[in-house]
Amino acid sequence: MNKIINFHAVNNSEWFENVIVYLKQKYDVVGIKQLYDHYYNGKTLRNACLITVDDGHLSSAEVIYPILKKHNVPAVFFVSPKIACRDGITNFWFQEISGYDMDRLWQIGREFLNLKTPVHTEWIKEMNIDDIWKMIAYYQKFYHVSPKAPQNMTTEQIRQIDREGLVAIGAHTLTHPILANETGLRAEEEICSSITRLEAMLGHPVLTFAYPNGIPDVNFGVREKCILKGTSVKLAFSTQPRNFRTSDDVFAIPRYGLSTGSMNFVRLKLFLGKYYSPLRKLIRG
Incomplete structure (x- = not known):
């Protein structure tokens, strides 16, 4: 049962170390080179x-990376x-709105951006990135809220981290938009510029990419995969929760997400695999 496990911000070092152990x-923990050889060779x-690990939160350097080094475990950080x-900007939009009054934020979106009535709690993920930042700017101005300190x-x-070689660095767009919400030109800029700027920063080609939010045919699709095929990237990662296999589309590789929970929960989620989400929905009715 081959799995890719994805994390985001992790502030509990004891929890993360227990998961890594x-x-x-339970598994043969591999690096990106072995995954590349699996798909291409x-x-x-x-x-x-x-x-x-997605997003490049400060905890990636301060919590996650020291534990990976301690246990000599390879990984990929998407930044x-x-x-x-x-x-x-110093933070992603979802970091900036953390703690905001969402009713007030919605009121601003309705009054200044002519948004329609939301039909679900994740309405903001249906907006393009420029409108999201306009809404944030209005909120900060009207409610006298200062921008948050850098979190990444x-x-x-x-x-x-890249120089030390244990962890590979991959691209994760410039500003973390839901790519399917953007124009073709903006999606291309977000993808291609994140790769070329990261290559200039590191001094070598970038071979991996992770889609923001990452649900196939919802958050990205054929357009985004075609853009990536014109770059140096050879492996791109979704958030489709299932085991990986050689027949995968190398520009939509599946991953399981982990963030919190007891070790019993972690074991159960990994055991259930792709059946975890449907079973949870069933239980919740």
């Missing part, structure tokens, strides 16, 4: 596990060079 005991992987360089890794932290 468990993964090492026919290398057989059995009961393998690759660890990935935005624009965010790391503090180029105009710096350029030097990313370069240092």
Whole structure:
């Protein structure tokens, strides 16, 4: 059962270390080179596990990476060079709105951006990235809210991790838009510029990419995969929760997400695999 496990921000070092120890005991933990050889050179992987981390939150450098080094576990970190360089914005939009009054935010969206009545709680994920940042700017102005302090890794932290070689660095767009919501030109800029700027930062080709949010045919599709095929990227990752196999589309590789929960929960989620989400929905009615 070959799996890719994806994390985001992790602030509980004890929890993360327990998960890493468990993964090492249960799986053959591999790096990105072995995954590349699996897809492109026919290398057989059995009961393998690759660890990935999205967004480049400070905890990637301060919590996750030291534990990976301690246990000599390879991984892939997906980051935005624009965010790391503090180029105009220092946080992703979802980090900036954390703690905001969502009713007030919606009121601003309705009054100034002519948004329709939301039909679900994740309405903001149906907006394009420019409108999201306009809404944030209005909110900060009207409610006298200051921009948050930077929450993500710096350029030097990313370069240092890359130099040490245990963790590969991949691209994750410039500003974390839901790519399907953007025009073709904007999607191309977000993808291609994140790759070329990251390559300039690191001094070598970038071979991996992770789609923001990452649900196939919802958050990205044929257009985004075609854009990636014209870059240096050879492996691109979705958030479709299932085991990986040689027949996968290498520009939509599946991953399971982990963020919190007891070790019993972690074991259960990994055991159930692709059946976890449908069973949870069924139980919740």
